[in-house]
Amino acid sequence: MDFLSEYESKELLKRYNINCTPIFLCSNEDEAVNKAKELGFPVVMKVVSKSIIHKSDAGGVLLNLNSEEEVRQAFRKLIALEGAYAVTVQQMAEKGIEVMVGVSENEQFGKFILFGMGGIFAEVLEDYSLRLIPLTREDAEEMIRETKGYRILKGYRNFKADIENLTELLLRVSEMVERENIAEMDLNPVFAYEDGYMVVDARIRIGRERRELRETNTNLIREILNAKSIAVVGASSNPLKVGYSVIKSLSANKKLRIYPINPKLNEIDGLRVYKSIAEIPEDLDLVVIAVPSEKVLQVVEEAAEKTKGIFIISSGFREAEIEYGAEMQNRLKEVAEKNGIRIFGPNSFGMINVGWMNASFTPMFNEMKAGKVALVSQSGGICHYIMHNFRDVGFSYIIHLGNRCDVDFPDIIRFLNEDERTEIITLYIEGLDYSRELVTEIKRCSKPVIAMKAGKSKKADKVSKSHTGSLAGDYRLYVSSLHQAGALVVENPTQLIDVARIIEMTGFRGGGIAIATIQAGLGFIALDEIETNGGIVAELEENTVRGLKEILPPITMRENPLDLSFSGLNTDLLKESLNLLQNDSNVGAIMFLYAVSPPSWIIPVEVFIDVFKDMKKPVIVVYSSTDEDYNHFKSRIEALNIPVFSSIERASKALAVVSRWLADGRANGSIEKSSAEKK
Numbered sequence: 279m280d281f282l283s284e285y286e287s288k289e290l291l292k293r294y295n296i297n298c299t300p301i302f303l304c305s306n307e308d309e310a311v312n313k314a315k316e317l318g319f320p321v322v323m324k325v326v327s328k329s330i331i332h333k334s335d336a337g338g339v340l341l342n343l344n345s346e347e348e349v350r351q352a353f354r355k356l357i358a359l360e361g362a363y364a365v366t367v368q369q370m371a372e373k374g375i376e377v378m379v380g381v382s383e384n385e386q387f388g389k390f391i392l393f394g395m396g397g398i399f400a401e402v403l404e405d406y407s408l409r410l411i412p413l414t415r416e417d418a419e420e421m422i423r424e425t426k427g428y429r430i431l432k433g434y435r436n437f438k439a440d441i442e443n444l445t446e447l448l449l450r451v452s453e454m455v456e457r458e459n460i461a462e463m464d465l466n467p468v469f470a471y472e473d474g475y476m477v478v479d480a481r482i483r484i485g486r487e488r489r490e491l492r493e494t495n496t497n498l499i500r501e502i503l504n505a506k507s508i509a510v511v512g513a514s515s516n517p518l519k520v521g522y523s524v525i526k527s528l529s530a531n532k533k534l535r536i537y538p539i540n541p542k543l544n545e546i547d548g549l550r551v552y553k554s555i556a557e558i559p560e561d562l563d564l565v566v567i568a569v570p571s572e573k574v575l576q577v578v579e580e581a582a583e584k585t586k587g588i589f590i591i592s593s594g595f596r597e598a599e600i601e602y603g604a605e606m607q608n609r610l611k612e613v614a615e616k617n618g619i620r621i622f623g624p625n626s627f628g629m630i631n632v633g634w635m636n637a638s639f640t641p642m643f644n645e646m647k648a649g650k651v652a653l654v655s656q657s658g659g660i661c662h663y664i665m666h667n668f669r670d671v672g673f674s675y676i677i678h679l680g681n682r683c684d685v686d687f688p689d690i691i692r693f694l695n696e697d698e699r700t701e702i703i704t705l706y707i708e709g710l711d712y713s714r715e716l717v718t719e720i721k722r723c724s725k726p727v728i729a730m731k732a733g734k735s736k737k738a739d740k741v742s743k744s745h746t747g748s749l750a751g752d753y754r755l756y757v758s759s760l761h762q763a764g765a766l767v768v769e770n771p772t773q774l775i776d777v778a779r780i781i782e783m784t785g786f787r788g789g790g791i792a793i794a795t796i797q798a799g800l801g802f803i804a805l806d807e808i809e810t811n812g813g814i815v816a817e818l819e820e821n822t823v824r825g826l827k828e829i830l831p832p833i834t835m836r837e838n839p840l841d842l843s844f845s846g847l848n849t850d851l852l853k854e855s856l857n858l859l860q861n862d863s864n865v866g867a868i869m870f871l872y873a874v875s876p877p878s879w880i881i882p883v884e885v886f887i888d889v890f891k892d893m894k895k896p897v898i899v900v901y902s903s904t905d906e907d908y909n910h911f912k913s914r915i916e917a918l919n920i921p922v923f924s925s926i927e928r929a930s931k932a933l934a935v936v937s938r939w940l941a942d943g944r945a946n947g948s949i950e951k952s953s954a955e956k957k
C-alpha cells in the first residue's frame with residue numbers, strides 16, 4: 279500500500295490519543311483561508327501529493343504564513359506541484375526540544391521502533407536507540423535514557439522535558455503499529471515540552487504479515503542429540519578425509535551403534551561398512567552426511583525413510599558463490615518439512631553431546647569436560663577456538679548450526695531451556711533468518727542466555743554474509759533486541775565464556791562489586807575497568823568502613839578498592855577484612871587480586887582456601903604468577919566454585935558485564951543459587 283498522506287497519518291495518530299498539530303485538508307483557496315483564520319495566524323501549509331514523499335525537498339512546505347493573502351499565494355504555489363490534489367493548513371507548533379520517533383520493518387526482526395534526538399543528532403551523531411515492537415514501559419523508558427540527549431531532556435538551562443509523556447508516546451505508537459499493521463512510520467519532528475509533546479510531521483505506511491518459524495518438537499531434538507544408532511554416509515578409511523574423522527570421533531563411545539556407509543569399502547577400523555542406508559538393519563536416531571554437495575539431496579531423501587534426524591557436514595550450499603547452492607538448501611528444507619524430520623546444517627563441522635556423542639569431524643572434542651554450559655554457534659571456528667582456550671570449562675552441548683536450513687537458534691534454545699544438564703546457554707551469532715523468533719525464545723527462556731553478535735563493522739557485516747549465506751543485519755538492532763529479550767550481550771568469544779563461568783560458578787545475583795587486593799595498583803586497574811564497562815562498584819556502608827579502619831593500619835587503603843598492603847599477609851586480618859566486605863548489604867560480589875611477589879610476599883594456596891571456603895557471597899579471583907603455580911592455584915581454588923583469572927582486564931570486564939545485566943533488571947535466567955548453595 280502507498281504511504282498515507284500526512285492528514286491521514288495524523289487522523290490515525292489522533293485515534294490513539296497521540297498529540298498532533300491541528301490539521302485541515304483543503305481543496306480550494308477560500309477553504310484554506312477560512313481554516314487558517316480558525317486556527318489563528320501564523321500557520322503552516324503543505325502539499326498533499328501521492329507522488330511527493332519528501333515534501334520539504336520538493337518545496338511543498340511553507341512556514342510562518344501570517345495573512346489571508348499569504349495563504350492564498352501559498353495555496354496556488356502548492357497546488358501547482360506534481361500530483362498535488364489538496365493542501366493542508368496546520369497550526370504553527372511552539373518550538374521545543376526536537377526529538378523523533380520512527381518505525382520500520384526488518385526482514386529478520388520484523389517491526390522495530392526508534393527514538394532519538396532530532397535534526398543532526400540522529401543523522402550525524404547517530405544519537406538514537408532501538409527496540410522491537412511491542413514495547414513494555416521498561417523498554418520505552420530505557421530507550422529514552424540510552425540517548426546522549428537524555429541529559430538535555432531531563433534538565434538543561436532551566437528546561438526539563440516531560441519524560442513521562444514521551445514514554446507514553448512510545449507505548450502508544452507501539453500499540454498502534456501492532457493493531458494497524460504499520461510497516462513504516464516517521465514522526466519527525468516531535469517537539470518535547472515541559473508539559474507534553476507535539477507531533478509536527480507524520481508519515482505512515484501499512485505493511486504485510488510476516489512468515490513464522492516451524493514449530494519445535496523438543497522431544498525429537500532431544501532424541502537426535504542423544505542418538506544411540508548413527509549412520510555416517512561418506513565414511514572413509516583415509517585418515518585425512520572428513521568421513522574418517524567422524525567415525526573416529528563417534529568411536530570414543532563404545533555404547534554407540536555406528537554404521538559407516540561407503541559402497542566401495544567393506545571395513546573401517548573394525549566396523550562393518552554398509553553399501554547404502556537401506557542395508558542397515560534398524561531405524562536410526564541420526565544420519566551424518568559427508569558427501570559432495572551435489573549428492574546430498576538424494577542421500578537426505580533416502581535417509582528420511584530410516585531416521586528423524588540428519589546432520590549435514592557437506593558444504594557448497596547457500597554460503598557458496600554457486601548458482602544452485604541456495605536452491606539446493608531450500609530443497610533440503612522442503613524435504614525436512616514434508617517428511618517430519620529435522621536437519622542440522624549443512625556446512626557444519628558437527629555437534630557434540632559432551633560425555634556421550636561427538637558427531638563431528640574433530641575427535642579432540644572427546645577431551646572436553648562435561649558440565650552445565652551449552653554453546654550454540656554459527657561458526658565452527660569459534661567452537662574450536664573455545665575448545666582450545668577453555669578446556670577447564672564444563673559443557674553440556676557444543677552445537678554448530680552452520681547454514682541452518684532447518685534447525686535454527688530458536689529450536690535449540692527451546693530444547694536447552696528444557697534440558698536438565700544445561701544451566702547456561704551461550705550463543706555466537708553472525709546472521710539470522712528468524713531473528714524475531716530468536717528474541718521470543720530468549721524471552722521465554724528461564725536460563726541465562728549470553729550472546730555475542732559478530733558483524734559490528736561494515737566490512738565484518740559483509741564478510742559474515744559470504745561466510746554463512748545469510749544477512750547479518752544491523753548490528754545495533756541485533757544488540758538492542760537481544761538486550762530487550764533479556765540476553766546478556768558480550769563483545770567477543772573470550773568474554774562469552776568468561777561471563778558464563780562467573781554466572782555458573784558463583785551464582786552472582788546482583789549488587790555492587792567490592793575490590794580487595796594487597797597491591798593498590800591492581801585494585802585501581804580493576805576499578806577503572808569495571809566502571810568503564812558499566813559495572814556497579816559498591817559504595818561501602820559506614821559500618822564497613824569504620825570496621826576496616828579499626829582493624830587495619832592507616833598505611834592501608836580502607837575503602838573500595840580495599841588495599842590491605844602487608845596486612846594481607848596476616849591470615850586473620852585478611853579473613854576479617856573480607857568478612858566485613860561480604861556482610862555489607864551494598865556488596866553483591868568480591869573481587870580479590872594478588873600478584874605473587876617472591877620471596878617475601880607469598881601467600882600459600884592453603885591460606886586462600888581457608889579464607890574463601892566459608893564466604894557467603896560470590897568471590898572472583900585474579901591471580902598472577904608463573905604458569906605452573908597459576909595452574910595449581912586455579913585448580914585448587916576453582917574447586918570452591920570460585921573462578922580464577924590471570925588477567926585483570928578479562929576478569930573486570932566480564933564481572934562488569936554481569937553486574938550491569940543484573941542491575942538492568944533484564945536477567946531472565948535462573949541464577950538464584952547463592953555461592954553457599956553452589957558449594
